Structure formats: C-alpha cells, structure tokens
Amino acid sequence: MTPIWSGLAIGAVYALVAIGYNIVYVAYTTFNFAHAQLMMFGVFVTYWATVVADLPIWLTFLACGAAVGLIALIEEFIAIRPVKGAHAHLVTTLGAATLLDGITRLIWGDQVLKVPPVIGSSSTITLLGGRISIVELVLIIAIIVITGLITLYSRRSLTGLALLAMAEDRDAALLRGINVKRLALGAFVFAGVLAGITGPLVGPKTFAVATLGSALALKGFVAVAIGGFGSMPGALIGGFVVGLVESLSGRWLGSDFPTIMVFVVLLLILLLKPTGLFGSTRERVV
Amino acid sequence: MTTIVQGLRRIPSWVLPLALGILLIAAPWLGISADTRRLLVLSCILALVTSGLSLSFGYAGELALGQTAMYATGAYLTGYLAMHWVNDLLLLVVVSAVAALVVGMISGIPGLRLGGWSLAMTSFFLVLLVPQIIDLLEKYTGGAVGLVGIPQPKLFGQPLSTVTFYVVVAVITVVWFTVMRNLVTSRHGIAFQVLRQSPVLASSLGISVFRLKLTAYALGAIPAGIAGALFAYVDKYLSPSTFGFTMAVTVLAAAILGGAKSVYGALIGALIMQYGPLRSTDFAQYAQVIYGVFLIVAGTLVANGLAGLANRAIKLLKARWDPQQPASAGGDPDQSAGESSGLTKRPVLPQLPGDRLQIEGLAKRFGGLQALGGVSLTAEPGQITALIGPNGSGKTTLLNMVCGYYRTDDGTIHIGDTDITGAKTHQVARAGVARTFQTPLFPEDISVHEAVAAGMYTPRYVGMLSSILRLPRYWRTVRADRAETTAVLRLVGVDHLADAEAASLPLGTRRLLEVARALVCRPKVLLLDEVASGLDEDEIERLAELIRAIRAAGTTVVLVEHNFKLVLELADTIRVLAQGELIASGTPAEIENHPRVLSDYLGVRQEGMQ
Known part of the structure; x- marks a missing residue:
C-alpha cells in the first residue's frame, strides 16, 4: 500500500499540471508548454518564503500566487498574444519554458533544495496498511477538491459556460458579446495563480530543483493524454494513473524504469485511444 | 546594372551552393587552422x-x-x-x-x-x-x-x-x-x-x-x-x-535561426550557433535564458529565419532591377484580357471517362441535428448533376461524406463498382474523386504551376529515390508535368500566370485554378462545391464553358451551386435537397416549375416567379 500512496501523491502533482494545461487549452485551444515551469517557480518561491524569508503561512501562499500569476501574465503578453495558432505557440511557449528554466537556474542554482511542509508535517501515519506522510495526504485531498471545484465552476457559473463556449467557437462567442480576449487572459492568469498557490503543497513532495519543470511537463502531458484534452476529471485520473505507474514500476522493476514505463503508457494510449479516456472526437470540417 | 542582374538570373540556382560546397570540402588546403x-x-x-x-x-x-x-x-x-x-x-x-x-x-x-x-x-x-x-x-x-x-x-x-x-x-x-x-x-x-x-x-x-x-x-x-x-x-x-534537452533546443534554435523552411538554412543556423554562442564557455550558464528569449522572439517575429529574410531581399532586388519580370503577378489586366479572348474558342479536353456515382440511403447526424436523412441519388458519367437546396440542407455535408471527411452513419456510396463507403479521404481521391472547395485552398508561397501540379502527385507518383537521384524517370515526369499543367492552364485561360503565387490571385482566378487542379488528377467524378460564387459575369461564362467541356470529355460532374440560372443552364439533371431530404429530382425544365422547389428553395409564391 505504501507505493500506492506515494504514487497517488506524486500523481496529484501531475494532475495539477494537467489541470493547468487544460485550463489554457479550454481558453485558447492551445498548449502552454511552460505551465509546469510556472509550477516549478511556485515551488521555488515557496522555498524562498519558508526557508529564506520565513514568512507566515498566509503570506507564503499570497507571495506564491502573486509571483506566479504575474509571470503568467507576462507570458501571455510576450509568448501567447502576439502569435496565432497552436503550432506557433508550441515554439513560443517552449521558449518561455526554457527561459524560466534558465532564470530559475541562475537564481537558485542546480542543487536540490528541500522545501519544508507549510501545511501539515512530514511525519507519517499508517493508513489502510500503507505509510503516508501528512503533507502527501493534504496534497492528494487538495487536488481532488480543486478538481471538483473547477469542474463545478465550469459547468454551473456563467463565466465557466462562457469559457466553454469560447473553446467551442471563438468567433461565435465573440458575436455573443463575450469579451474573448479578457476572459482568456483571466483564465491564463488564473492557471498561473493556481500553479503558484499550490506550490506550498507540492514543494515538500517534489523538492525545489531546476529540472523539475521539464519532468513535470512530460508527466503532466501524459496525464492529459490519458484523460483527454479539456477534461478536468480526466486530468485528475490521468495524473493518478501516471503517478501509480511510476511508483509501482519503480517498486517492482527498478529505479531506471519509472520514466520509461510512463513513456510506454503514453505510446500505448496514443496508439489505442488517441482521444484519451474522457475526450471526444471532433469531426473535421471543410 | 539591369544586364548584370539578368546575367546573374541566368545562372542556375544550384551553382552557388555547389561552389560553396566545394569550397567547404577544399577548406584544409586553403590554410585554415x-x-x-x-x-x-x-x-x-x-x-x-x-x-x-x-x-x-x-x-x-x-x-x-x-x-x-x-x-x-x-x-x-x-x-x-x-x-x-x-x-x-x-x-x-x-x-x-x-x-x-x-x-x-x-x-x-x-x-x-x-x-x-x-x-x-x-x-x-x-x-x-x-x-x-x-x-x-x-x-x-x-x-x-x-x-x-x-x-x-x-x-x-x-x-x-x-x-x-x-x-x-x-x-x-x-x-x-x-x-x-x-x-x-x-x-x-x-x-x-x-x-x-x-x-x-x-x-x-x-x-x-x-x-x-x-x-x-x-x-x-x-x-x-x-x-x-x-x-x-x-x-x-x-x-x-x-x-x-539543451541539445534539442540548440537544434531547434539553429533551425529557426537559419529558417526551417529552407534547404540551406540549417547550415547557416548551425554555423552561426557553432561560431557564436556554443564556442564561449560562459554560454552554458546563460544558454537556457538566451535560447528561451530567442525562441520567443523568433517565434513571434522572424517566421522564416535568415533564409526567409534573404529570399525577401532577393525578391525586392529583382523587382527593383528587373522590371520585366514582375515579382508578384497579381495584376496585369491587359495581358489577361488578351489571353482570355483566346477562350472564345471552345475549350476541348482529351477524353476523361467518368464513372457513375451512386449514393444509397446516406444518413448523417451531428449530435441532435439530422443533417442527412437517407438520401439516395446517382450521377451519371458524361452528365452534369446539380445539387441545389437552401443553406443547411445538407449539400456540402453530402460532398464531405462522399470525400470521406465525415463518417457515414448509414447508407452506401459507390464509384462505378467500387464501394467507397467509410473510405478515408485520400483513398476516395485515389478511387477517382476530385473536388473543389467553397473557399479555394492554396498553400502560400507556391506558384500556380506548382499548385496545379500538386494534383498529379498521387495519380502519377514518382518515388522519392528517383527524385533524389534525378533518375530519367524523374526528368520524364517533370517534362510531362510541365506540359500537362501548361495545357490545363491554357484551357482554363490562366497560362500567362503560371509563375505567379497562387494564393495571391483574385478569387475568380483561384476558383478556375481549383478546377484545373482537379482536372490534372484525371478524375472519374468531379465535385464542384459552389464553384461560381463570388465570380463576375465573364468569369461565370468562362467557367460554364469549362464545365461543359469537362462533361463532353465524359467525366461525371456533380455541381453544388446557388446560382439558379447557371444551374438551369448547365445541368442535365437536378436534385433538390431540403432539411437533409431529397425533395425533388428531374430535368431543369421540371425543377424550374416544381411547386416544392419554388416554395422551399426559391422562397417565392407562384405569382412571384418571372
């Protein structure tokens, strides 16, 4: 049971990345390569707030949300807004991701920095026959709650419906009086803030390291591929699946295998069910 | 100066790269360190x-x-x-x-x-x-x-x-x-x-x-x-x-820097990367920051890299020094008028035997909307079958299903004896179906000649190996391509624009080009989707002549069209769709006076009809 708990905990982090991808996907029908880097930045800000500045809990969350939200805002203006089309965005957001990686490395260096728990503690408890630390448990519960809230919001609130309308047909939404640009920007910044405020939850599990971004980016993408583009519950389940595959293959096959097995899962999903478990096919229109 | 430029233009484009290549190979004997x-x-x-x-x-x-x-x-x-x-x-x-x-x-x-x-x-x-x-x-x-x-x-x-x-x-x-x-x-x-x-x-x-x-x-x-x-x-x-990962980003940066859509751009990009950033030892530390900024800037500003900039400069220079050769032949109305007078001669096509298109009980549902509810119709070779109906009646849906863009919910589609129900688009095309689009599709930066020749890519396929090694087979098809596209372009009356950029031409010309592209596929069934919309009287006349010539060649022509006058003039049989159902079918004379067509499609009461 212990590897299952740890798989779910790391899976929660991947699910969070996947949710970030999905929010931007719904708002722009494009892919923000740099989202995982935003999350990494949140983790580093948490490190700074807790270890260096020793801020109180509420201020730590505030600092993380504000800092990463601001970076997301800047990213939208320099890397998303000036270009059109998912293909061009791949290049520019990859650029943003690389840039954030580089900046992180310049500021904090290459070593692995331990992030102390902000909520809960690193002491472990025994749950259903496996051991899990309090921070991990908090992380798993938080992700489930966040996914639930976002799903509810997107289906019930007017803003959420407007977002869905926008994802379906941007021009039609525009004609319906939806301020597409502002709404999309709002969603983008929200994704950034979310990446920021979850930093204190994620940090103790992943630690702060400059290679975190690219590792999370790929696992998050696999989570989206499993769950289907745009589906929030799909992202959650996809994230947990990736986490479990990783932790169980590490347990049974050896430490070289987790990433390779996740890659195999990705290839299988793309071959067998390219739309993901919860995605739907859209027919091409001439 | 003009003569020098013209002299330079006569040198084949491969001479300079070849010279540089030889220079590269011979470099050790030129005293490099x-x-x-x-x-x-x-x-x-x-x-x-x-x-x-x-x-x-x-x-x-x-x-x-x-x-x-x-x-x-x-x-x-x-x-x-x-x-x-x-x-x-x-x-x-x-x-x-x-x-x-x-x-x-x-x-x-x-x-x-x-x-x-x-x-x-x-x-x-x-x-x-x-x-x-x-x-x-x-x-x-x-x-x-x-x-x-x-x-x-x-x-x-x-x-x-x-x-x-x-x-x-x-x-x-x-x-x-x-x-x-x-x-x-x-x-x-x-x-x-x-x-x-x-x-x-x-x-x-x-x-x-x-x-x-x-x-x-x-x-x-x-x-x-x-x-x-x-x-x-x-x-x-x-x-x-x-x-x-840094290597991967370096490669991407080199490709974008040189211009990904160019042959030699990769060399230029790689040379700059090696001589510049990669040589300095400080670079490693800032590599990601620099690459990141570069990718954002390059992704937003310089779409085609250095090679693209060079191409643009060459075009500008050409336009400046070589006025006889217009860089972009959008206009030139005199010449086109002169040429089109040649079109008063009826265009004659070589034989293009068609095949019967047979549709049985075709149905398609999009969510809750029944776009087509079991439509059956046939189109005979050597005839023009027109498909008319109000907007949203399912005409284009039907074409898209024939072409394999949409999956068929129910029903069958045959070309001659071949069942193409559920076939993929490229398989349908290979079975002999060619089409034009409501909005003409022409990739950018491609000349008229090339755009039309693209229609021959699959029907007369030349393997990559023959192309790379420039085997006799390659040269034969290049000549045949050129001859056939020139003939077809002359037929549609735009042969004087062969070297212009296809995407920059006016709508009417692009529509004719689409027909030309469809013709070089030598189709058995030709689907024309609102081919006359947005054309002026002269262009419609030219198009009508062309479609008649295609019929005379024996091809099965299916015409989806809103121009009722044109349909009456051209079609041998007319099928009328409304709300996904076939409501009428017959000769132009029958359709013209069909009560449901008048009310559902033309929206006129009996007395309103002239």
Missing part, C-alpha cells in the same frame, strides 16, 4: 541534425524534437561497434542511419496519429529518456562515465588523419544537402508544403497525411543518425550530457 577545422566539423554535424528537424518541422509542419535521440543512437552505436565489431566509417554511417530511421519510425507513429502537441511531446519525452536508456545499457554505453576508447576512424581499412576525416565529414554533408535539395525541389517538396498548410487539401489530392508526415519525420532521422556516427569520432569520447 586546426581550430577552424574542428569548428567546421562540428558545424557540419549540427547542420545535419538540424536539417532533419527542418524536414519535419519546416516542410511537413510537425514540431518534433526527437532528432537528438536519433543523434545519440547513431553516436553510441558507432562508438560501440567501432570498438567491438568493425571500425569502418562509411559502414557505420550507414548502420547508424538505419538505426536512427528505426527509432524515428517507432517513436513517430504514435505521436503522429494526433500530430501537433502529441508528436512534440512524445519526441521531447524521447529526448528526456536518452540519459536513462544510456544508464540502463551501462554495459555497452559506459553509463554516466561516458564511452571511452573509440578508435581512430578508418575508411576501407585505411586510418583517417584529422584532415581526411574533415574531408569525409564535409563530403557527407554536401551529399546530404544535395539529397535534401533534390527532394524538396521535386514534387515531394510541394506535397510537403500542401500537407503543412492544409491537411484537408492534401488528403483530397490523394495524399495520405499520416504516411507523408511519417515519411518526413523518419527521413529527418537519417541525417541525425549520420551526424551521430560522425560525432562519435570527433572526440573519440561520448558523454550522456551531450545529448540532453
């Missing part, structure tokens, strides 16, 4: 990897960063085999290229099914796996320590000095770029561009989008594998850190 030689070797190697990316990203339009993994495959394979099996440079280059091709195929197939992000991510993932796989195969690769002890390269049993090794690298580079140039200047290059800009168009021309993308991606693996083989001999030492 050992440092420069090493830099040139590294530039050649980077250029090879980069050109692989150009092929898939620039030409086939798929961002794939996997070349680094193939490069690593080539390098480690060569290193290991040279130490333990046989040390022959040429043999190992071939082995590495094949191995890279295999890796490319395996990693490309799953990602390419969805394209776009999927391929980018799977290939990116592949790069991230490289160090782990190297670690896993520690016995063969030396793991994190690196592969040490690669011997001096040998060629046919002769050890190579650093100078001769340089020459071999330069020759291989020149050969590869020749291959690449021959490939992209052939019809395959045009097919790649069509594919990149409009997969919809590509498949309607019978091109299998998946297969061609996979081909481009897999072909791009070959130079990466070759580069890896050469790299193994450069330092005779391989370290896993060489093949990381």
Whole structure:
C-alpha cells in the first residue's frame, strides 16, 4: 500500500499540471508548454518564503500566487498574444519554458533544495496498511477538491459556460458579446495563480530543483493524454494513473524504469485511444 | 546594372551552393587552422541534425524534437561497434542511419496519429529518456562515465588523419544537402508544403497525411543518425550530457535561426550557433535564458529565419532591377484580357471517362441535428448533376461524406463498382474523386504551376529515390508535368500566370485554378462545391464553358451551386435537397416549375416567379 500512496501523491502533482494545461487549452485551444515551469517557480518561491524569508503561512501562499500569476501574465503578453495558432505557440511557449528554466537556474542554482511542509508535517501515519506522510495526504485531498471545484465552476457559473463556449467557437462567442480576449487572459492568469498557490503543497513532495519543470511537463502531458484534452476529471485520473505507474514500476522493476514505463503508457494510449479516456472526437470540417 | 542582374538570373540556382560546397570540402588546403577545422566539423554535424528537424518541422509542419535521440543512437552505436565489431566509417554511417530511421519510425507513429502537441511531446519525452536508456545499457554505453576508447576512424581499412576525416565529414554533408535539395525541389517538396498548410487539401489530392508526415519525420532521422556516427569520432569520447534537452533546443534554435523552411538554412543556423554562442564557455550558464528569449522572439517575429529574410531581399532586388519580370503577378489586366479572348474558342479536353456515382440511403447526424436523412441519388458519367437546396440542407455535408471527411452513419456510396463507403479521404481521391472547395485552398508561397501540379502527385507518383537521384524517370515526369499543367492552364485561360503565387490571385482566378487542379488528377467524378460564387459575369461564362467541356470529355460532374440560372443552364439533371431530404429530382425544365422547389428553395409564391 505504501507505493500506492506515494504514487497517488506524486500523481496529484501531475494532475495539477494537467489541470493547468487544460485550463489554457479550454481558453485558447492551445498548449502552454511552460505551465509546469510556472509550477516549478511556485515551488521555488515557496522555498524562498519558508526557508529564506520565513514568512507566515498566509503570506507564503499570497507571495506564491502573486509571483506566479504575474509571470503568467507576462507570458501571455510576450509568448501567447502576439502569435496565432497552436503550432506557433508550441515554439513560443517552449521558449518561455526554457527561459524560466534558465532564470530559475541562475537564481537558485542546480542543487536540490528541500522545501519544508507549510501545511501539515512530514511525519507519517499508517493508513489502510500503507505509510503516508501528512503533507502527501493534504496534497492528494487538495487536488481532488480543486478538481471538483473547477469542474463545478465550469459547468454551473456563467463565466465557466462562457469559457466553454469560447473553446467551442471563438468567433461565435465573440458575436455573443463575450469579451474573448479578457476572459482568456483571466483564465491564463488564473492557471498561473493556481500553479503558484499550490506550490506550498507540492514543494515538500517534489523538492525545489531546476529540472523539475521539464519532468513535470512530460508527466503532466501524459496525464492529459490519458484523460483527454479539456477534461478536468480526466486530468485528475490521468495524473493518478501516471503517478501509480511510476511508483509501482519503480517498486517492482527498478529505479531506471519509472520514466520509461510512463513513456510506454503514453505510446500505448496514443496508439489505442488517441482521444484519451474522457475526450471526444471532433469531426473535421471543410 | 539591369544586364548584370539578368546575367546573374541566368545562372542556375544550384551553382552557388555547389561552389560553396566545394569550397567547404577544399577548406584544409586553403590554410585554415586546426581550430577552424574542428569548428567546421562540428558545424557540419549540427547542420545535419538540424536539417532533419527542418524536414519535419519546416516542410511537413510537425514540431518534433526527437532528432537528438536519433543523434545519440547513431553516436553510441558507432562508438560501440567501432570498438567491438568493425571500425569502418562509411559502414557505420550507414548502420547508424538505419538505426536512427528505426527509432524515428517507432517513436513517430504514435505521436503522429494526433500530430501537433502529441508528436512534440512524445519526441521531447524521447529526448528526456536518452540519459536513462544510456544508464540502463551501462554495459555497452559506459553509463554516466561516458564511452571511452573509440578508435581512430578508418575508411576501407585505411586510418583517417584529422584532415581526411574533415574531408569525409564535409563530403557527407554536401551529399546530404544535395539529397535534401533534390527532394524538396521535386514534387515531394510541394506535397510537403500542401500537407503543412492544409491537411484537408492534401488528403483530397490523394495524399495520405499520416504516411507523408511519417515519411518526413523518419527521413529527418537519417541525417541525425549520420551526424551521430560522425560525432562519435570527433572526440573519440561520448558523454550522456551531450545529448540532453539543451541539445534539442540548440537544434531547434539553429533551425529557426537559419529558417526551417529552407534547404540551406540549417547550415547557416548551425554555423552561426557553432561560431557564436556554443564556442564561449560562459554560454552554458546563460544558454537556457538566451535560447528561451530567442525562441520567443523568433517565434513571434522572424517566421522564416535568415533564409526567409534573404529570399525577401532577393525578391525586392529583382523587382527593383528587373522590371520585366514582375515579382508578384497579381495584376496585369491587359495581358489577361488578351489571353482570355483566346477562350472564345471552345475549350476541348482529351477524353476523361467518368464513372457513375451512386449514393444509397446516406444518413448523417451531428449530435441532435439530422443533417442527412437517407438520401439516395446517382450521377451519371458524361452528365452534369446539380445539387441545389437552401443553406443547411445538407449539400456540402453530402460532398464531405462522399470525400470521406465525415463518417457515414448509414447508407452506401459507390464509384462505378467500387464501394467507397467509410473510405478515408485520400483513398476516395485515389478511387477517382476530385473536388473543389467553397473557399479555394492554396498553400502560400507556391506558384500556380506548382499548385496545379500538386494534383498529379498521387495519380502519377514518382518515388522519392528517383527524385533524389534525378533518375530519367524523374526528368520524364517533370517534362510531362510541365506540359500537362501548361495545357490545363491554357484551357482554363490562366497560362500567362503560371509563375505567379497562387494564393495571391483574385478569387475568380483561384476558383478556375481549383478546377484545373482537379482536372490534372484525371478524375472519374468531379465535385464542384459552389464553384461560381463570388465570380463576375465573364468569369461565370468562362467557367460554364469549362464545365461543359469537362462533361463532353465524359467525366461525371456533380455541381453544388446557388446560382439558379447557371444551374438551369448547365445541368442535365437536378436534385433538390431540403432539411437533409431529397425533395425533388428531374430535368431543369421540371425543377424550374416544381411547386416544392419554388416554395422551399426559391422562397417565392407562384405569382412571384418571372
């Protein structure tokens, strides 16, 4: 049971990345390569707030949300807004991701920095026959709650419906009086803030390291591929699946295998069910 | 000055690259230092990897960063085999290229099914796996320590000095770029561009989008594998850190810098990267920041890289110094008027025997909307069958189902005796169905001649090998292509625009070009989707003549059209759709007075009809 708990905990982090991808996907029908880097930045800000500045809990969350939200805002203006089309965005957001990686490395260096728990503690408890630390448990519960809230919001609130309308047909939404640009920007910044405020939850599990971004980016993408583009519950389940595959293959096959097995899962999903478990096919229109 | 420019223009475009290539090979005898030689070797190697990316990203339009993994495959394979099996440079280059091709195929197939992000991510993932796989195969690769002890390269049993090794690298580079140039200047290059800009168009021309993308991606693996083989001999030492994500981004930066959609851009980009940033030791620290900024700036501003800028400069210079040759032939009304007078002669087509299109009980539902509710109709060869009906009556849906863009819920479609129900778009095209689109589809930067010739890509396919080696078969088809497109362009009356950019022409001309493109496919069934909309009286007249000529040639013509007068004038039989049902069917005379057509389609009461 212990590897299952740890798989779910790391899976929660991947699910969070996947949710970030999905929010931007719904708002722009494009892919923000740099989202995982935003999350990494949140983790580093948490490190700074807790270890260096020793801020109180509420201020730590505030600092993380504000800092990463601001970076997301800047990213939208320099890397998303000036270009059109998912293909061009791949290049520019990859650029943003690389840039954030580089900046992180310049500021904090290459070593692995331990992030102390902000909520809960690193002491472990025994749950259903496996051991899990309090921070991990908090992380798993938080992700489930966040996914639930976002799903509810997107289906019930007017803003959420407007977002869905926008994802379906941007021009039609525009004609319906939806301020597409502002709404999309709002969603983008929200994704950034979310990446920021979850930093204190994620940090103790992943630690702060400059290679975190690219590792999370790929696992998050696999989570989206499993769950289907745009589906929030799909992202959650996809994230947990990736986490479990990783932790169980590490347990049974050896430490070289987790990433390779996740890659195999990705290839299988793309071959067998390219739309993901919860995605739907859209027919091409001439 | 004008005469000089004209003189320069007469020199074939391959002379300059060839001269530079010879210069590159002969460089050691021109007194370059050992440092420069090493830099040139590294530039050649980077250029090879980069050109692989150009092929898939620039030409086939798929961002794939996997070349680094193939490069690593080539390098480690060569290193290991040279130490333990046989040390022959040429043999190992071939082995590495094949191995890279295999890796490319395996990693490309799953990602390419969805394209776009999927391929980018799977290939990116592949790069991230490289160090782990190297670690896993520690016995063969030396793991994190690196592969040490690669011997001096040998060629046919002769050890190579650093100078001769340089020459071999330069020759291989020149050969590869020749291959690449021959490939992209052939019809395959045009097919790649069509594919990149409009997969919809590509498949309607019978091109299998998946297969061609996979081909481009897999072909791009070959130079990466070759580069890896050469790299193994450069330092005779391989370290896993060489093949990381930074390498992948370096390759992407070099490709974008040089211009991904150009043959030689990769060389320019690689040369600049090697001479500039990669040489400085401080660079490593700031590499990611610089690359990041560069990718954002390049992605937003310089879409076609340095090669694109150079091309634009050349165009401007041409327009400045060579006024006889208009750089973009959009206008020129006098000439076109003069030519079109030749069209008063009736266009005559060679025989194009058609086949009957038979549709039985075709049904299609989009969510809650029944777009087509069991429509049956036939279109006979040598006849024009018009399909009319109000907006949303299912005309275009029907065409799209025939073409295989939509899945069929129920019913069957036959061309002659061939069942094409549920066939993919490119298979339908190969079965002899050609079509035009409501909005004419023409990729940018492609001349009229090339755009029309794209229609022949599948019907008269020339293999890549013949194109690369420029075999007699290639030259034969080039001549045949030219003759046939010229004939068809003359037929539609736009032959004087053969070298203009197709996408920049006015709508009327583009519609005629679409018909021309459909004709060179030599279709059995020709589907014309609102081909007359947006045309003026003269253009409609010209088009009507053309459609009659196509009927006379024996083809089955299906005309979806809103211009009721034109339909009455042209059609042999008319089928009327309304709300997904066939409500009337008959000759023009019958339809003209059919009560339901008048009320449902024309929206007139009996007395309102003139």
